[in-house]
Amino acid sequence: MTTSTEPKKLILNLFEMACISHITHGLWPLPENNRHRFADLDYWTELAQILEDGGFDGIFLADVVGAYDVFRDGPETALREGLQSPNLDPLLIVPAMAAATRRLGFGVTFSTTYEPPFAFARRMSTLDHLTKGRIGWNIVTSYLPNAARNFGLEGEIPHDRRYELADEYLDVLYKLWEGSWDDGAVRYDRQAGVATDPSKVRYIHHAGDGHRVAGPHLVHPSPQRTPVLYQATGSAAGTEFAGRHAELVFTGGRTTEQFHANKRAMQEAAVRQGRTPDSVKFIVQAGVIVGRTEEEAADKWRTFREHTSLDGILAHSSLPVDLTTQPRDITVTEAIARSGKELGRVPMLPLERTVGEVLDGLLAGKQERFFVVGTPTVVADEIERWLDEDGIDGINLRQYHSFGTVQDFAELVVPELRRRGRLAEPDDADGITLRERLFGPGRARLPEEHVASRYRGGGNLDVPVEPLFAPATV
Template sequence: MPTCKPLLLNAFNMNCVGHINHGLWAHPRDRSIDYHSLDYWTGLARTLERGGFDGLFLADILGVYDVYQEGIELTLAESIQLPVNDPLLLVPAMAQVTEHLGFGVTVNLSYETPYSFARRFSTLDHLTRGRIGWNIVTGYLDSAARAMGLDGQLEHDRRYERAEEFMAVVYALWEGSWEDSAVLRDKAGRRFADGAKVHEIDHHGEFYRLRGYHLSEPSRQRTPVLYQAGSSGRGQAFAARHAECVFISLQDRAKARELVRSLRRQAVEAGRRADDLKIFLGATAIVADSDAEARERLAEYQRYANPEAGLAHFAASTGIDFSRFGLDEPIRRGNRNAIQSAVDNLTAAERAVTPRALLEQHALGGRYTPLVGSGATVADELARWVEEVDIDGFNLARTVVPECFDAFVDLVVPELRERGLVKRDYPLDAQGRPQSLRQRLFGAGDRLPQRHPAAAYRRSSAGASPSCSAAAAAPETL
């Protein structure tokens, strides 16, 4: 068995019935149709904390998957991320029944205003005592743009240009509006906060205009832990500058290793460190008491999975309607404004990809090659990925819930703990409190380090304006 650095564990989920592995909602033991119950989510949170998980990564979309067959009939029949509820509202309930579990939540900035958005995440950071993260996405569904009253999305790279400005504004709000010593809580002197240490943010940019004070006092982390999943050239550059946790989905080790090296190299070129990025691989594990039982469980799951539903999901990611092609007809790229890396990976294959080949790849209803076996076998495979590809951990997608997470916690986690790859207990900070999410991931405090671009928006202890490096990053944000 390979040896490797300790690995990080996130559960990968979504506030909906069908997330990644489509069709399994119909399995008689699956409870995903209870997604609108708080008990469903608080039970999951308790299970993950029992297993020493670092976080729950909650995906989200705006819009619907209407590319395949030019409609939503299959999307509705198999509940392919429709209906989908707001993920942010789940967090306080799960935080209430846990002490350590972190929460990374997807929010599409393209349809947000920085001022109100910054307050929502500061509020969640307060309520979770520093356990919140934000998965930064710019969106890729034309259906979302239409639903939000627009004719269409911005072009791919323009979406990232807007995202850069959005980040400048929220950094200014989170890091620069309130000084650390602004809050006094002085009842006798009747001074809750020192007005000289709370600063107005004045921003006039291409996409956003803002003049106002951040509405929330500083939270434990100030800026939430920053997640990002873009794998296009522009997405990688954005991640190298801003992200702390990067989610990749490549299932080929050689290609994944190349992407990881590229991301870490670009982070260094951006003035950060290679290990400032924690990189998580999307994975599916099917675990049982023995390898043979796990293979039987895989076969059982596949009887309920719907590969065509997986194809419909993938069609939305690429913007290509695969139903227009014959089963053995090569898929052509077309001119689409969806997930650029998904299109590139599809059309850059050595041999032409056909719908039949994609259906075979989606035998479990999703795009991840499942890790199948006993707890020891799956632990071996996870450790091998970490060692050979230099990732830091995994986003584990659900199959049949709750048994998939129960099996992982009961069978795989003990193996990982025995090998020193997963913590036995959550560490505490120097004050004896549960660590913030950022401190647990990076071991260096609650706040972003000085080398991160957000730090340029901080005020000095004397209340001076942000440094010239902040002005260089966003010249019209004060």
């Protein structure tokens, strides 16, 4: 006798940003592309409706708080390319999308490094109320040198130190979201004239190295209290941080083995924090070019490659060395030496390859592990391989063309994935929070094993949590 196992279902998000050029450099001028409408509220409500009707679970909104001004020693290239500038605040477009939909979830990016936690806690609780519990937060610590200068610093705070600061930032937020108000504090008792029971609201009196916050929280408990916690990382410090805090990790790997190593490291970090290995789900950035025929899909991909901007890619990489000015036949190592500049924080480069090989490879497009071009059948086969062999839980779909990418996926790929049991059928259920959509019914709040739960009911507000990282030495 054999037992059947239900196929693993895909978490399906669109990867977006409120700007002209996000991560598909040079493609915004393509015919019928709507990228230039990013500052039009109708762009976001139309997109949200397409995503909900098309079977997407959510939209994942990236953000930066600085300009890309390392490449060629200034922001001119990035500005000319529209590279993530101009760029709107992603938190402010969510209510409009929520009003236009019933089920779609929203993951918004916000940095822990530069703005105080008390004000952010209020904004996120507000969004959780207004969306009826469909909000998530992508936790970042910010990496652009210009971002640091925008907030009064001379330069970037070192990478690992930013995670130390972020750990305390989260501790403050948990005290506000989970510990400051009890369920049932809001009564709205008309006869007694009591709006809120004062005995169920408390100060948090947080006093740490980075923040002093008295409380109480200004917003009553929202459907999820703490928003769904996303994190994008692959570093050692980021991995430890994800083990304590994250529910969904946006990570990757150029090969199956690399992805497995990243996933395993984060699961082990979660276990060290008293959580289960399956308490964290993993999503990857995925490129999907689909057509009704192989020829149609190949034509789309050829068009995208032909219009890809090398300058946009290099500016986005914050590469201090302009490889386009170097001889194509020398190695990247030689080019760096000739420039007299330090590489700094940039993506890993194949230093032993020639400049020409590297530049040609960048223009060839992102043909990495989580990339596929083909018919709906070919695409669905590959996505099943990502789910079953790589062990991913979901994708952030890269948008090459707005709204063509999502329309193609919704029309051609979603029906095929549903036929294979890889996507949930559409439902009309109201009141389902984002956390329940991702983790199952009845799980609107963080589980008891999560570190945030220690503050529920006002517990442990005066007990310091054990630091995640050893104190930095000066």
